[in-house]
Amino acid sequence: xxxxxxxxxxxxxxxxxxxxxxxxxxxxxxxxxxxxxxxxxxxxxxxxxxxxxxxxxxxxxxxxxxxxxxxxxxxxxxxxxxxxxxxxxxxxxxxxxxxxxxxxxxxxxxxxxxxxxxxxxxxxxxxxxxxxxxxxxxxxxxxxxxxxxxxxxxxxxxxxxxxxxxxxxxxxxxxxxxxxxxxxxxxxxxxxxxxxxxxxxxxxxxxxxxxxxxxxxxxxxxxxxxxxxxxxxxxxxxxxxxxxxxxxxxxxxxxxxxxxxxxxxxxxxxxxxxxxxxxxxxxxxxxxxxxxxxxxxxxxxxxxxxxxxxxxxxxxxxxxxxxxxxxxxxxxxxxxxxxxxxxxxxxxxxxx
Amino acid sequence: xxxxxxxxxxxxxxxxxxxxxxxxxxxxxxxxxxxxxxxxxxxxxxxxxxxxxxxxxxxxxxxxxxxxxxxxxxxxxxxxxxxxxxxxxxxxxxxxxxxxxxxxxxxxxxxxxxxxxxxxxxxxxxxxxxxxxxxxxxxxxxxxxxxxxxxxxxxxxxxxxxxxxxxxxxxxxxxxxxxxxxxxxxxxxxxxxxxxxxxxxxxxxxxxxxxxxxxxxxxxxxxxxxxxxxxxxxxxxxxxxxxxxxxxxxxxxxxxxxxxxxxxxxxxxxxxxxxxxxxxxxxxxxxxxxxxxxxxxxxxxxxxxxxxxxxxxxxx
Numbered sequence: 027x028x029x030x031x032x033x034x035x036x037x038x039x040x041x042x043x044x045x046x047x048x049x050x051x052x053x054x055x056x057x058x059x060x061x062x063x064x065x066x067x068x069x070x071x072x073x074x075x076x077x078x079x080x081x082x083x084x085x086x087x088x089x090x091x092x093x094x095x096x097x098x099x100x101x102x103x104x105x106x107x108x109x110x111x112x113x114x115x116x117x118x119x120x121x122x123x124x125x126x127x128x129x130x131x132x133x134x135x136x137x138x139x140x141x142x143x144x145x146x147x148x149x150x151x152x153x154x155x156x157x158x159x160x161x162x163x164x165x166x167x168x169x170x171x172x173x174x175x176x177x178x179x180x181x182x183x184x185x186x187x188x189x190x191x192x193x194x195x196x197x198x199x200x201x202x203x204x205x206x207x208x209x210x211x212x213x214x215x216x217x218x219x220x221x222x223x224x225x226x227x228x229x230x231x232x233x234x235x236x237x238x239x240x241x242x243x244x245x246x247x248x249x250x251x252x253x254x255x256x257x258x259x260x261x262x263x264x265x266x267x268x269x270x271x272x273x274x275x276x277x278x279x280x281x282x283x284x285x286x287x288x289x290x291x292x293x294x295x296x297x298x299x300x301x302x303x304x305x306x307x308x309x310x311x312x313x314x315x316x317x318x319x320x321x322x323x324x325x326x327x328x329x330x331x332x333x334x335x336x337x338x339x340x341x342x343x344x345x346x347x348x349x350x351x352x353x354x355x356x357x358x359x360x361x362x363x364x365x366x367x368x369x370x371x372x373x374x375x376x377x378x
Numbered sequence: 379x380x381x382x383x384x385x386x387x388x389x390x391x392x393x394x395x396x397x398x399x400x401x402x403x404x405x406x407x408x409x410x411x412x413x414x415x416x417x418x419x420x421x422x423x424x425x426x427x428x429x430x431x432x433x434x435x436x437x438x439x440x441x442x443x444x445x446x447x448x449x450x451x452x453x454x455x456x457x458x459x460x461x462x463x464x465x466x467x468x469x470x471x472x473x474x475x476x477x478x479x480x481x482x483x484x485x486x487x488x489x490x491x492x493x494x495x496x497x498x499x500x501x502x503x504x505x506x507x508x509x510x511x512x513x514x515x516x517x518x519x520x521x522x523x524x525x526x527x528x529x530x531x532x533x534x535x536x537x538x539x540x541x542x543x544x545x546x547x548x549x550x551x552x553x554x555x556x557x558x559x560x561x562x563x564x565x566x567x568x569x570x571x572x573x574x575x576x577x578x579x580x581x582x583x584x585x586x587x588x589x590x591x592x593x594x595x596x597x598x599x600x601x602x603x604x605x606x607x608x609x610x611x612x613x614x615x616x617x618x619x620x621x622x623x624x625x626x627x628x629x630x631x632x633x634x635x636x637x638x639x640x641x642x643x644x645x646x647x648x649x650x651x652x653x654x655x656x657x658x659x660x661x662x663x664x665x666x667x668x669x670x671x672x673x674x675x676x677x678x679x680x681x682x683x684x685x686x687x688x689x690x691x692x693x694x
Contacts, residue, residue, distance in 0.1 A: 206617020
């Protein structure tokens, strides 16, 4: 060890210079404020300016930090800003969608919308009660069909399954979650056309299509919930001489019940807004029909699509109805998602 | 877990020959449900094939368009892939950023809530995204389209003329990107958060900054999850229907030009647009195109799942 190096290390400070804690945020805030100001003064879209502002502030912070702290800290700081910005950017569409649907949907989010049908409605007025009933019936039938199959299959996967069938089922359930919704609709069409002839349109066809989409979601979520039921509970039950099936029905399922209900609600929320499969299976109908086995049946997503796509001579009332239907859908979906989360928080098994 | 519970059951029946009738019925029902699901998936393929067959075997001039099934489906497949690629290019870097933010940057107390907010993106129905795209995003993007056509027009993608309504492939790609972001994020977030604590702490103890720690531990650990999640997102984007149906202004042209008003349609959007008014062989042709879509997404999804399973296996 030479004396020179000792001397130099003695001179080098243990702490190093760093930016003030407010530094990077002040840069980002300043640049974004400038972007907003520029946006109100010029024609350029605010979103573009904000994006450019983020890029610019990453650059400024990098240069400043590099000069003071060196390149490693500089990189770290730029990445922090970029990652935070990417999260905010990802939320922006959600905020924009919710705001748009609220502001445009409220125009016709009134009592007649929920009490009247679109029968003989030209221009203003009319409602979507037939579509709401149709959506509830179709989704209800789909749920009735999917939940028992889904839960029993999950029980098979977690409690009984072994070997190749289990492996195949796990794999194909996952693959099934990726089936495009329109393909599920075509499947329902192909199935019913074979038995009832071409041109058939029924509410129950839509329900079959939705079941194809719903079953894998129910299986996955139920299986996850069965997994977190502690084995100790099962073993205690076996030790008391309870048969396996009664253990599952009386011990495992009740323990996992809140989670399973949550999963089912999430699955319902996922399929209740599906448009494409219903567009080609349930047809278009402007009167009330609550029998899924009797002809065409309206539903909210298809109602919204048709009002928007085929407006009358004066398009505004049609477009207003479409947005009101979209708002109704969003309200249903968000309520289901939030309620599912609350139920799980309140009653869910928290064993980890 | 499962093995220990079946061991416990086995202990209840020495010799293993006797099973209570209730057990036999219940396990039969459970197995039956599992087999039903496999049969359902096979049924989707079989029934689509039965109904597509007349179009596959029909003479070319009977197919709508008059040039045969291939000429009907190929341009649609091109549009499908083009839109999905834009979506993937936009969504994957975003998803990595979002997942990193949630798992390693955001305050720990908030991370669950933030993840839930991202999941809400997946809860918005596709028809709502469609309406939003045509009413808000499209018009808002018109200025940018003009700028792209004016300043980057030498790149084939931005050749123009710029659409005046924003109903372009570029806007569709952005909306699809928004829609698949939560799907990719769900996979990557899960794996990023499972990065072994010891590796993270070792990196930090050696003096790594947070970004160096992420580059050395989190990203290598999550690489295959990113690949698998992206492919899942790709599968979803390929099959997405309503957003494309509502937003895209279709001419049927096969073009790389992303910002004009003449765009290739996609398989799914073409079915949704034409199915309600079709009859006869046209229906069979549409179902045949649906079968092609099913085959494409099935392959993509199976590959994605295989990648994800392998990465999960590596975790154990």
